[in-house]
Amino acid sequence: MKFTKNNNCNDCTLKCDIYNALKESGEDFSIIKPIHVYYDRNEYICKQGSSVTHAIYLVEGSAKLFIEGLNNRNITLYIITPDSYIGLLSFFETPDYSYSVKAIESSRICMVDIDTMKKLYAGNHDFLLKLNKAFGKSVKSILGKIITLNQKNIRGRIADSLLYLSELYKSDSFNMLLSRKELGELSAISEENAVRLLTELRKEGIINVTGKNITIVDKKLLRKISEIG
Amino acid sequence: MKFTKNNNCNDCTLKCDIYNALKESGEDFSIIKPIHVYYDRNEYICKQGSSVTHAIYLVEGSAKLFIEGLNNRNITLYIITPDSYIGLLSFFETPDYSYSVKAIESSRICMVDIDTMKKLYAGNHDFLLKLNKAFGKSVKSILGKIITLNQKNIRGRIADSLLYLSELYKSDSFNMLLSRKELGELSAISEENAVRLLTELRKEGIINVTGKNITIVDKKLLRKISEIG
DNA sequence: AATAAAAGTTGTTTTAAAACAATGTTGTAA
DNA sequence: TTACAACATTGTTTTAAAACAACTTTTATT
The missing domain is CATH 2.60.120.10 (Jelly Rolls)
Incomplete structure (x- = not known):
């Protein structure tokens, strides 16, 4: 400072x-x-x-x-x-x-x-x-x-956070600048589950993950997940 | 209307x-x-x-x-x-x-x-x-x-709600005007658990419950519960 | 380059709270 | 005054997510 x-x-x-x-x-x-x-x-x-x-x-x-x-x-x-x-x-x-x-x-x-x-x-x-x-x-x-935070399950919450970040950075591909722990805090999820969910979404072909760089591949599906979890 | x-x-x-x-x-x-x-x-x-x-x-x-x-x-x-x-x-x-x-x-x-x-x-x-x-x-x-809502357990949350209502009505004895379901919604708790918790707190001698009338008997303890759950 | 520290990952266990189910009670409208 | 709905209660089961644990990878620091 x-x-x-x-x-x-x-x-x-x-x-x-x-x-x-x-x-x-x-x-x-x-x-x-x-x-x-x-x-x-x-x-x-x-x-x-x-x-x-x-x-x-x-x-x-x-x-x-x-x-x-x-x-x-x-x-x-x-x-x-x-x-x-x-x-x-x-x-x-x-x-x-x-x-x-x-x-x-x-x-x-x-x-x-x-x-x-x-x-x-x-x-x-x-x-x-x-x-x-x-x-x-x-x-x-x-x-x-x-x-x-109170009514969606963790899958819906992480989807929400990813969509939020994508909108914030005005791109489907962005460096989220946040650690897994911090991403968790944005969604009220434990660090471990944040990791697991990112892996899960990646394996499902919905996002790409390279370190802190996220690319949303299937936005439509991600939106659906945000709605129904 | x-x-x-x-x-x-x-x-x-x-x-x-x-x-x-x-x-x-x-x-x-x-x-x-x-x-x-x-x-x-x-x-x-x-x-x-x-x-x-x-x-x-x-x-x-x-x-x-x-x-x-x-x-x-x-x-x-x-x-x-x-x-x-x-x-x-x-x-x-x-x-x-x-x-x-x-x-x-x-x-x-x-x-x-x-x-x-x-x-x-x-x-x-x-x-x-x-x-x-x-x-x-x-x-x-x-x-x-x-x-x-996100960091306290349901016991802490209901304690919070009761303290809140007591402060709102400026008395340790009040008619909460809310059904069990509504009390639950104030604390993001299911109706069933709202009932159970009221019973629990009553049995512990912390509150008195008669229908919708609540009396806080041991405010100090209730505050403690609100803090630590 | 070596080493420590921080960050990330994955599998397993535990647990808190919801959901389900059944039944009792109270209030209210016919 | 009956009857039906809304509300309340209690016990049991299920489940979602945290906590725990062990390990790997990456990033800083000397």
Whole structure:
């Protein structure tokens, strides 16, 4: 982890919501002092229980958002890719993060002090509504996850996770960046069963597996499995 | 289900957020035309998949918010009591409800057209922030639920549900209003096991059970069970 | 290159909870 | 006041998935 202060939004290639809101407001860019941070794989970007001090935006790389459960068992809710908010679910109301985020590859984030954010959306209604929209979307996906985790068998769950990753990376062939254990955590499956299921699906000709590289061969069938298990 | 139109907020004893926002704005109360609806036990207040057309506020009674899952199996996320929003989780972004709500006793709700709501919070920043705050709180409780459902055993889960209900009704002795099946759905447990666990806890002297009336006798122990199962 | 550590794999055993089944109880509508 | 449905209870069986164990492969580290 290393960080740089004194960044200037004008030099940033990413024209994020915050930038746009600020530009619209006509305010000086000096009011926000964005901090850029670089993380290696497996480093915490934010930790469940710690206080929410900044709005965090993922600029580069990818990260997993997970809840830290009992006896070190985690459940990964989803993978975050650029460019989207990391701090979102805990942004309103809660003083502390109710989840953790870890980089799953080298990643870069940009963070803006929460007071500055508040000032910003106090004067910009659309900005707040945009935050809400993203927020609402997250919630919807979480509700779907609850059903998946509680009502599908492990075969259906792993199929779900693979389809999810394929959609996330917008390709039938992708490097999932996750270890077998982490893939398990995305589907609430033990590591051993995650391995077994990947092997099973491979032998059935539904996917190809080479290390962490997955290719979905028969998407139709995988979708069926996701439905009926 | 029966409803009344042409209600006047000035006659309403409940001075809700919407009322207050409107009053502050100085607008005429005639711009909102609240509809009051009465529901019997087990009637749908809103149905998963149907479109979000109104903001719904629970005025009287209580209701369960649940996700309709696979083969008619539901998971109840929480119980709603007055006075709070029902439509909240689906209020932003999503055009359709991603969950259902049913009355668990005779209940009364008040609903306001969503366009009116939008007009209202367009001119009232604090009102929107208040909505967000309530929203954030819901999300936090749902994240906790995910861990409970996936990582605790059924004994821990039922303990959780009983503690939750006791907190909700602000008493160690309460009528849970839920059938054994519904209590099961609140904890993702089969009806049979819900019965067995209640009997078990009763025999251990931790709770008293008379029909739907529950009394928590040993709260400390129940908390312990909720933790360790 | 050698060695340790982490990650992945496969077979076997255990177990928690659902499903099934049968029966009892209560509430409610004719 | 009977009768039928919904709800509740208890015992038994089945099963899906975790846990355990042993081993292999890959990846870092000295």
